[in-house]
Amino acid sequence: MLERKKIGFIGLGRMGKWMASNVLKCGFDLSVFDTSKEALALLAKQGAARTGSPAELAKRVDVILLSLPNSDVVAEVVCGQDGILQEAKPGQILVDCGTAGYLWTREFSDSLHKHGLHFADAPVTGLEQKAKDATLTIMFGGPQDLLQEIRPLLEAMGSHIVHMGDTGSGQLAKMINNILYNANMAALAEVLPMAVKLGLDPEKVAEVINAGSGQSFTSKYFIPNILENSFDRSYSLDNAYKDMANAADIAAHFQISLPMIQTAMTTYQKALALGLGAEDKGAMIKVFERKLGVAFRKKRK
DSSP, rough: OOOSSSSEEESSSSSHHHHHHHHHTTTOEEEEEOOOOHHHHHHHHTTTTSSSSHHHHHHOOOOEEEOOEEEEEEHHHSSTTTOOOGGGGOOEEEEEEEEOOOHHHHHHHHHHHHHEEEEEEOOOEHHHHHHHTTHHHHHHHHOOOHHHHHHHHHTTEEEEEEEESSSHHHHHHHHHHHHHHHHHHHHHHHOOOOOHHHOHHHHHHHHHHHTTTOOOOHHHHHHHHHTTTTSSSBBBBBHHHHHHHHHHHHHHHTTOOOOHHHHHHHHHHHHHTTTOOTTTTTGGHHHHHHHHOOOOOOOOO
8 A cells, every 4th residue: 555655755846845745744654855955954844754865765765756857867866876776676666757858758767677666757737836735737657557556646746647658658748738838938929029019008918818819828827927027936948948858859759840839949049048048938028029129018107
């Protein structure tokens, strides 16, 4: 039974700290690791056991959840010095809840199976508030029986769990979701400055879009922030770019044409070239604001 197993959680960042906290709230025996002492202290106060390395954590637990920024970090945590493989046990379960490449995940899963480990991907979607509220959507890639075994653990973190298929399919589904999100923001970035250039009031344009057929999750989240000149309320462009890079890799590998996504990627890359990587996706609007010499902001009184 899963409730009798010991759980490990590695990666206590913006999303991971809340996900781990919700695992604790559901009564699981939890050990945690992160390079941040502050993050470890936060979870320790809630009852989690601190560990000094991924290897030490692996020695203590049966199931390990990873909430890490990219595939390079996952590989280091699992295979590097003091990594999980140093103390991994046959039959141990690793679940990657972060964002990694689809092709890479399939290859990495095969390599871990040779060590007798079970590996699945369960990336999440939803902003930080959903991580706090345990209402994330989780896209699971892996065997059905493994999903059933760890479902109570996933349900501690999310309210909508979808079995996408074989290992890697969760990452593929998240990438598809995120590149649509990025493409939507790239379209807003292009059109909103045009509206200002041609004399429309930004706040009135925002009102029309978010009440009309042009509305989207992206418009409702980012337009109010842009009006307030706020570009630090979500993941940075630098950190989120991996979705676009993964899409390009997949398109090349399978010879699939993605013309609209490629156009959005160009806007994304221009924003990075302007030095906006530390700001969130809303900052893509600055590419076209600078070209047109306008700003889509509230009028200062």
